[in-house]
Amino acid sequence: MEDMLPDITCKFRRQTCAVCKRGAEAEVVAAAPVEPRVQVLHHQPASSRSKASTGQWHVAGASLRLPHALVVFPTPPPPELEIGDPALPHRALVENANAFAYRPPGLFPVALNLSSLPYGPHPDATSPPRHFTLHTSVTSRHCSGRPSKASSPGLSAQAPSQVVVRDHLYAAVFALVARACFGDGVDERHVSARQRVIQEFVVTAGELSGIPLGSRLAKLVHRRRLRHLFAFRGRQAELFLPLIAARRRSRARHGGVRRPYVDSLIDVRVPSDNTGSRDIDCRRALRDDEMWSLVSEFLGGGADTIVAIIEWTLAHLVIQPEVQSELRREVDAVDAASDKSLRKMPYLHAVVLESLRMHPSVPFVPHRVRAEDATLLGETTVPAGDFNVRFVVGDIGRDSKAWTDPDEFQPERYLAGGEAEGVGPSAGPKEMKMMPFGAGHRFCPGMGMAVVNIKCFLAALVREFEWAPPVEGGGGVDMTDLNVFFKVMKKPLSTRVTRRTRSV
Numbered sequence: 001m002e003d004m005l006p007d008i009t010c011k012f013r014r015q016t017c018a019v020c021k022r023g024a025e026a027e028v029v030a031a032a033p034v035e036p037r038v039q040v041l042h043h044q045p046a047s048s049r050s051k052a053s054t055g056q057w058h059v060a061g062a063s064l065r066l067p068h069a070l071v072v073f074p075t076p077p078p079p080e081l082e083i084g085d086p087a088l089p090h091r092a093l094v095e096n097a098n099a100f101a102y103r104p105p106g107l108f109p110v111a112l113n114l115s116s117l118p119y120g121p122h123p124d125a126t127s128p129p130r131h132f133t134l135h136t137s138v139t140s141r142h143c144s145g146r147p148s149k150a151s152s153p154g155l156s157a158q159a160p161s162q163v164v165v166r167d168h169l170y171a172a173v174f175a176l177v178a179r180a181c182f183g184d185g186v187d188e189r190h191v192s193a194r195q196r197v198i199q200e201f202v203v204t205a206g207e208l209s210g211i212p213l214g215s216r217l218a219k220l221v222h223r224r225r226l227r228h229l230f231a232f233r234g235r236q237a238e239l240f241l242p243l244i245a246a247r248r249r250s251r252a253r254h255g256g257v258r259r260p261y262v263d264s265l266i267d268v269r270v271p272s273d274n275t276g277s278r279d280i281d282c283r284r285a286l287r288d289d290e291m292w293s294l295v296s297e298f299l300g301g302g303a304d305t306i307v308a309i310i311e312w313t314l315a316h317l318v319i320q321p322e323v324q325s326e327l328r329r330e331v332d333a334v335d336a337a338s339d340k341s342l343r344k345m346p347y348l349h350a351v352v353l354e355s356l357r358m359h360p361s362v363p364f365v366p367h368r369v370r371a372e373d374a375t376l377l378g379e380t381t382v383p384a385g386d387f388n389v390r391f392v393v394g395d396i397g398r399d400s401k402a403w404t405d406p407d408e409f410q411p412e413r414y415l416a417g418g419e420a421e422g423v424g425p426s427a428g429p430k431e432m433k434m435m436p437f438g439a440g441h442r443f444c445p446g447m448g449m450a451v452v453n454i455k456c457f458l459a460a461l462v463r464e465f466e467w468a469p470p471v472e473g474g475g476g477v478d479m480t481d482l483n484v485f486f487k488v489m490k491k492p493l494s495t496r497v498t499r500r501t502r503s504v
């Protein structure tokens with residue numbers, strides 16, 4: 001068993017930090033029988049883990065070469081388990097969902113958002129709305145019929161030519177997600193300003209993710225990026241509050257027929273400060289800071305994840321023209337990308353699932369677990385107190401015990417008779433071969449909206465354009481990934497695009 005544990009674990013087993021004593025705790029974790037693919041991590045975020053064996057130590061987020069005696073952790077993070085074996089998430093997140101319903105504390109304080117809400121297994125009517133799926137009708141409506149500006153992202157003037165698609169995609173997807181959030185009246189002139197702010201935020205938060213920021217030292221080391229994040233909060237209020245106010249006014253005028261996300265936020269009533277009371281008289285409307293925090297989560301979580309999957313899928317279509325042709329045959333045979341017609345496209349469904357399996361936009365799913373619930377993860381015993389678990393979504397979808405040729409893009413697996421027939425984007429009741437949207441009480445509330453949007457975009461992009469390898473830059477497609485908050489292509493996809501039909 002010792003051999004299965006990574007170097008870093010052995011190091012902690014041998015040594016105990018004189019200041020924080022965490023080595024001793026790690027010893028308890030490591031000494032217990034641990035299943036393969038469960039790694040015990042400690043003081044060591046993913047970004048610097050590979051350096052552990054070279055003698056580099058992680059000090060409050062900065063990689064320094066120091067003797068162990070000098071390492072100081074004023075507020076050490078709790079131990080963390082990392083899980084990449086598909087047998088465990090089902091047992092934990094589905095069969096024992098209540099125990100895995102909590103998140104570790106967020107990167108930095110937020111007024112309110114769904115990812116950091118400590119609602120545990122009991123979200124109720126007073127929790128902010130998790131039902132993004134209701135918005136699929138709003139978004140698929142914009143994608144339906146002939147390709148609109150939104151579904152054929154600004155490519156018309158450039159075809160046939162070589163383009164880097166990410167920025168075009170981002171602009172189109174963001175505009176759509178902004179409409180799902182604020183309703184039809186969003187002023188398009190200002191959408192790009194909001195897009196830039198959200199993009200900057202995601203990049204900065206990505207740089208800081210996995211770094212324990214609890215201590216003063218950490219705050220000092222990362223002060224520039226933290227200042228950036230706090231400045232971002234001020235800009236959010238400036239950008240989003242006028243849109244929320246406008247929605248309040250237009251809803252009153254038009255009677256609020258459609259329900260964008262902001263409408264739900266305007267209507268929801270939450271318990272008055274920390275009383276936890278269910279009494280209707282003790283509830284209040286969301287404050288402004290809570291509103292823009294939730295809005296920012298919706299826009300940030302909504303756009304980047306969808307863009308990443310579309311870009312990965314286009315990359316596979318470029319590399320595997322036979323998949324592209326098969327998909328185009330199916331898309332051409334169906335009238336338009338509406339909710340109804342999407343159901344008639346099993347190959348499109350399979351292509352999207354295969355992309356989600358291989359390139360899940362959210363690479364890790366973090367949960368906070370109580371010590372006594374650790375046994376649910378196998379026979380592991382843990383130190384006193386809570387600990388964190390991180391499910392490595394990408395490893396789970398590429399496990400060679402569950403998948404044949406896991407690193408090959410083969411949409412056919414999901415079709416009738418294939419090894420993954422019946423596998424969907426969410427966890428099945430009996431097993432979980434992939435979990436791109438997580439599982440259990442905290443599974444992604446944007447799943448329905450995301451899947452519909454990805455399909456609508458892909459259908460339109462394949463119907464309207466031919467996608468081929470780039471001529472410039474050696475003609476290859478670099479499939480290396482980069483985990484920056486979201487899993488993206490390290491080198492943005494560059495492709496040769498040719499329009500198939502006349503623009504409308």
Ligand code: HEM
Pocket residue numbers: 103114115116132297298299301302303305306309360361362365366393435436437438439440441442443444445446447449450
């Ligand atoms: C391809 C698209 C997407 C992928 C792959 C994805 C994936 C995920 C995953 C893996 C989680 C963690 C689930 C868990 O802990 O079990 C999550 C949570 C979440 N997602 Fe998504 N997501 C996508 C799109 C969206 C969209 C479109 C939205 C909103 C507009 C959204 C909003 C959220 C929120 C708010 C949470 C936190 C939920 C909670 O903690 O209760 N996501 N997502």
